[in-house]
Amino acid sequence: MQIQSPNILLIVVAAVVMVLYVFTNSAVLVWVERKVSAHIQRRPGPFEVGPFGLLQTAIDGLKLMAKQLIIPAKADKRIFMLAPVLSFVPPIAALLTVPFGKVVQVQNLDIGILFILSLAALNVLAILIAGWSSANKYSLFGAVRSVAQNIAYEIPLLLSLLTAVLWMGTLNLGELVDAQGGFWFVFTPFGFIAFVIYFVTGMAETNRAPFDLPEAESELTAGFHTEYSGMGFGLFFLGEYTNMILVSAIATSLFLGGYNLPFITLNGEGILWELIRVLIFLAKAYFLIFVMIWMRWTFPRVRFDQLLNLCWKVLIPFSLVNLAAAAIWIKAVGG
Amino acid sequence: MDITFSSDLSAYVAIADVTFIAFIAMTLAGGLVAILAKQLIHAVLGLIISLIGVAGLYAFLGNYFIASMQILIYVGAVSISMVFAVMLARPPEEVKQKSMRLATKIALGVIVGLFTAATVGSAVFAHRWSAAAKVTSGDTPVEIGIGLLTRNVLAFELISLVLLIAIIGSVVIAKRGRGTGKTVGGEEL
Incomplete structure (x- = not known):
């Protein structure tokens, strides 16, 4: 057993770096989201401001920061202020355990994946108290929908991740990556099904279209964040984009296969190899984010009964059968 | 064993003490909020703070698995269900409590408090405490599984019984809600 040296300074520095990364990432993703939506749906606006529309994000950010924070008179003020913070902070803490590379990982916990999931659970709480404290029926409905959706989708999400944990026999994110090496888990049939289920539920957990019912603007104005202005909304927004990264990183x-190429395990030492690994990891994660954005601008929003039917009647049975099949396979053949 | 502590540990001990006290304060403060809050939803949020504090204590004691589970289950599932129920059951107004005379309240509080303190206290002081054996590791799925199905199998099985009762209870409540025409959980969900 190795006792980890107290590396509080490292964690503090890493947390600051993560916050910077989260802000940069959100700015870039907003821009990407605009560009992709513009290309998919022929929206000319995002091409106008600055070179390649790059200034649009900066202006948006400035606008958000400059706006007055308005708290509704009937709102529960303390909870109202707490909710955006609660939606913004846990994803950043969760990012600290993500293995971007062999060395570029702030804290490799033995229960890494569980730690991330437990922090992700706080997101529902944030949405719930945001919707409740706003004293606005649209917000409340958004929050209620969000909870129904999140609780339902958490089950197939956990089951699909459990399949991967069962296959590799560890909860440690670094070990999970190393256990796959070049032979990614998605190449196995169980892994493939689990991956598809995970990705669908992951999109539902981040409340993004086609699963964005908690903030369906055509019915609920803006859902749970209707009453939030300026950076109050901004923090929810940052939280959503951070959650996207988290989902893709998991x-x-x-x-x-994390930072490994298909069928090639990258074990080289040194900064250059580490850099290559980090770039491969980020390339994969951002490709998945691109797919999410692509889906958002391609599919219409699902109806609420469709959403829950998809979860309870398709995803949960499939993920259960998949988990059982993987368990039988491991027992009979060996993982 | 590969121990790589730096030579001067006092700073870390201080940080550990502060963390420990902070978690205890969080647990107690959350508990107080849960008891004293006039609005039900504040009480539940207080409970959540308290539960996170307890999770912090678990993490402080080095069992990250239990700490994670504490947050995942109690904060992520149980408390959210409670907030959800409170939100659906009542409008966000202050709950009028059944008024009891203050003297009665204090008397009852003192009796219950003394009784609890006496029972717990006698147990605590009667026991000869020795330092707990250091848990070497217990965070891999295999160890957790073996632990759950050997040493802790009784608790593990009892939990499923509790869950069964909870499910039956919720079915009963939901059925009664439909029968009288009142919606308990919002039927359009």
């Missing part, structure tokens, strides 16, 4: 480390 998918990358559990199903897509």
